[in-house]
Amino acid sequence: MKYSTLAIAVIGGLGASFSALAEKQTDGENVEKIEVTGRAQQFYLDSNTRVGTKADADIMEIPLSVQVLTHQLIADQAARDITDLYRSIAGVSEFSYSGVTFRGFRDDANVFYDGVRGDPFSGFSVPQLFNVERVEVLKGPAAALYGGGEPGGMINYVSRQPSFNEEKNITVTGGNFSLLGASTELTGAVTDTMAYRFGAFYEAQDSFRNNADSENIEFAGGALFALGDNTQLTTTYDYIVQNLGGNRLRGVPVDDDGNFLVDPSYNANEKGDYQDLEALVLQANLQHNFNDNFTFNGTLRYLDNERDQAYHESRSWVDVNGDGVADINDETIQREYR
Template sequence: MAQEQTLPADAESLSDRGDAIVVTGRVQRLYRAEQTTVGKAAEDPMNIPQALQVINSDLFADQGARDATDIYRNISGVSFFSYAGVTFRGFRQDQSFYDGQRGNPFIGFSVPQLFNIERVEVLKGPSGLFFGPGSPGGIINYVSKAPADTPSLRMVATGGNYDRAGISAEATGPVDDDGIITYRLGGFYEALSPYRVNSNSKSRIADGGISIKTNEGGKLTLQATIYDNFLRANRLRGVLVDNDGNFLTSIRWNANEKTDFLHLKSQAYQARYATSIGERVTFDAGVRYFNARETQQYHEPRGLDPANPDLVRREFRDQIRPVHGLSFTTNATARVYVLGMEHKFQAGADWYDEKNVLDSRILRTGVTSLSLSNPVYGTSTTDAARAALLSFTTTDTRTKRQGAYLQDQISLTRSLLLVGGLRYDKFRDGVTTSTGNIVSSRASYQDNDVTFRTGLVYKPRPDVSAYLSWSESFEPQSAASQDANAGGPFAPVTGNQVEGGLKTQLLNGRLQANLAAYRIIRRNILQVDPSLTPINGVDQLAPIGEVTSKGFEIDLSTDITPNWVLLVNYGYNDTKITGTVAGQAITNAVGNRFANAPKHKVGFWTRYQVPAIDTAVAFGGEHVSRRISLSGQTVKPYTIFDASITKGLGFAEILLKVDNIFDKVYAASGFSAQSGHFPGEPRTFLAELRFQF
């Protein structure tokens, strides 16, 4: 049955015209998030006293997004740092969640793909209540596509410059006549020879799932995904720059040889059961296991040769990184009346165990330097064989996380909500380092912490929500820093945030605008304390670092007309070191500033549909202000634009898109003086032919 539709005030009356079709815009129809699970239970975003954004697969398709880096421009307060890492409200953040659980199959240096992702949920600020230890900037949760009740088949053929070619297909629907069992099958392949010299990539994804309706309101979903990414000469560092941020050579320059590679093979398996018990109780439980192996051989740039500023020194690295993890989670909600007020009680627990091993051997002598102006490749063909004669140094990291939380959302009145919750976490970390089976160091640490979150939501009308919240986060200190000789053990790094904001879904969802202002303080950051005498030759550490992040964000999604949509976001952030010791530096900071943390970031995208010819034109852009690299070098501001045309063909649809229209040379982020800045992509063309049945 069709969902009942309340017409906007400016909609033409239908009573005088008989039957008619009411056309709604894309923001109302496709981009609007009625619910999000970023708080572990389904909830209206208007009831959450914290800034969040939800980006769904409809926007992925409209923008031709391929991987996570393609959607950052839609998220205020988030900008690119390196590989899959981002700067989030001023802080570096590398952690991602899948369906609310730990277990990222794209370990280390591969970027999450969007082929099998239904939506991306972004919770901004400390999220310790629901997700446990993590950065106070926020979290990104990838929600997987699940089997659907409605049968459909989608096929996409892809092409473009840089030898881009690919094909994907996905099918879903019921297995039996009663729809008790539904399925989803998908496959993705894409090959590309990027603009960096010698590089090439091949990405494969196989995805499948089955859902079984077990009872009234209950469903069990089983999913499996296999990833195989082979990246030739694509374990990329940056291109060297001067202190003013100017590239010293073409952005096509690459320190890697043609024989270098990164190969990621990983699998993720998960099961999730969700049910409702009556109308007021819900319960879900999930288990997720992933197993990944990343093998890489590459040439690492080590800065300019002091004797010849045209030569970049290199070393050869041979690394194997097997990682596997297992997580469990369970959540329950109950709506009850107490003293005439409705309470939504929410409780949950999670458990995670991960083993992360790095086998690394580094060849530092006899590796040929590479010219910036006239690089000659192929002179280092024996580096891999010489490195194979070295012993691996093995770093074995074990991570265990256990946590439980409780939250109550109280409807004080029809317009006023009070939210409060707490979480208890217990963690254990251990790191063992050995070379040739001889252990050189072993450190472990365990502790626990309690975090809190509270907020007040005022809704003068259903489509307007004002809120104020206070939330906490924590991060365990690295196990290597817990050495008793260094003064350990140490309490975790803590973070807390005060945030206020306004959310709207005016004009029946045609105008969705969010405003948030925040202040985050991060404390207990370890540094060497020069006032203390070293013990057994080990410098003494002390939790004497503090960072303060302040800013505000604006997000706007609106249907200017039913055929014309506009999305705009702006983020202002000022992150500074507010506590330290003279002569000491906090990780990822230079002076009193944080690396790759822009003060200003703007993103926009607008799309106009011409129904008469079944064609849409779109235009978008991004601006990121000046930043600094980890070495204090300037990362220049940049502004880039893209455009697309989408044409319906009756039996199919074709998308033609160009990114970086004006072929601007820019740095997407800064890294170090030895490795340079990460260049942004030059002008890129993409074509997609889409079939939907």
């Protein structure tokens, strides 16, 4: 007698798994089993978030517009910085540098890490994703819950944490415009009550614009302490260096019809112009469960951020022809050094 069965199950709406069981049974013979498992489809759904409620909640059960970009989505899109992810966020578009427009409202400051203030990539720097586990986006006026008055929304970066699960990764990156980078990440248990994480990241790239390049260096890690069955202390550090050459890009001159007056690679900055960032972030998170209904979750975050920059800013046309009118016919632009 021969028979076979095929079963398909959807688990939690996150993905699908299937198993096929083929059995051959005859009188007096042992049963032979063959089992095949695999992933039928991948979804990027994470229904749990702390954004908007500041407590673990299901997105479908809170009256807010929240979108979560998971670590799997970041990896599958090979996203290196936050600008690579804006296309995946509904109602959000890139404004300039790392600035965004939420539902038509520009927002550069309403940025959180692990639910608290302290953005190391403030100003004209571009947030890197090496130390980011996932990105949570709260859209609409509900962002005022976090003290800001921006009606468009807010972004919360959830940083990567130490774990007892052992993992060792080494990544090498290459691409156009002389892109070259490498990173490593180690995590695992030190003892039964302590776990660690260490990560190092380096990446450098030129640009299609003249006198523009970038260099990113980051060291991140921390330690996790299980202080009891109901208490957990997590400490992390993040050291960031970002060197952007000629990064204050102000566009390319065009005429009244929108035609380029110069090559698209034009840059008002000189080769020696720069924007350098150095930041140090220290963070501690303590969680304690008193009972099933009462939990303490406190985060202390320290941030030191220093930025130095020097660049040229395009100002106005110069009357080179001496006709008393400064316009595109003069083909010379005045610059201001800042």
